[in-house]
Amino acid sequence: MSPAVHLAATGHGFLSPTGVEIAFLLVGVATLGAAVLTVTTKQLVHAALWLVVALGGIAVEYLLLTAEFIAWVQVLIYVGSVVVLLLFGLMLTKAPIGPSPDADSGNRAAALAVAVAAAGVLVWVVVDAFRTTWIELDKGVQGSTAVSGDSLFRHWVLPFEALSVLLLAALVGAIVLSRRTAEPRDALSGKEKR
Numbered sequence: 116m117s118p119a120v121h122l123a124a125t126g127h128g129f130l131s132p133t134g135v136e137i138a139f140l141l142v143g144v145a146t147l148g149a150a151v152l153t154v155t156t157k158q159l160v161h162a163a164l165w166l167v168v169a170l171g172g173i174a175v176e177y178l179l180l181t182a183e184f185i186a187w188v189q190v191l192i193y194v195g196s197v198v199v200l201l202l203f204g205l206m207l208t209k210a211p212i213g214p215s216p217d218a219d220s221g222n223r224a225a226a227l228a229v230a231v232a233a234a235g236v237l238v239w240v241v242v243d244a245f246r247t248t249w250i251e252l253d254k255g256v257q258g259s260t261a262v263s264g265d266s267l268f269r270h271w272v273l274p275f276e277a278l279s280v281l282l283l284a285a286l287v288g289a290i291v292l293s294r295r296t297a298e299p300r301d302a303l304s305g306k307e308k309r
Contacts, residue, residue, distance in 0.1 A: 139179045139180075142175045145172055146168075149165050149166075170198065204285060248270070
């Protein structure tokens, strides 16, 4: 069947969106909103919870792309482990639960400029590095575990290992910071009397 006949038979043109495409767009907008709230809220715990929403939205996007394995990996690793580790670190370091006056330095314009520049450089590096890299997918195995696993362990094993070392260092740092004890009050009051 030619593409023109297929379009006439299905009634979907190039620019007419399907339900999945509309859902993809709506979930993308909600995920972007949650990501913006993650970095703009002044309460650390709320930022972590908005991060859960943003990462969960990305998992839904993977489901809509029929990449079920990657979606559940996203849920298990990022939503389950990373956010729990982040909350664990917040609780261990006795970070303030309510609004934190130290969370805003007043340099929003400079921070936005640096973020946009960093995002531009990151996109340019990734596009330049993987411009000629293609993953061949058969029609029956799109989003399958075999294709995804082969791609992950062939091209992305080093970034995953670097991330795991970074998370381990963050966990050890949170434990060290939480175990640090202040000097007893008697010792402090003795110094002040002298």
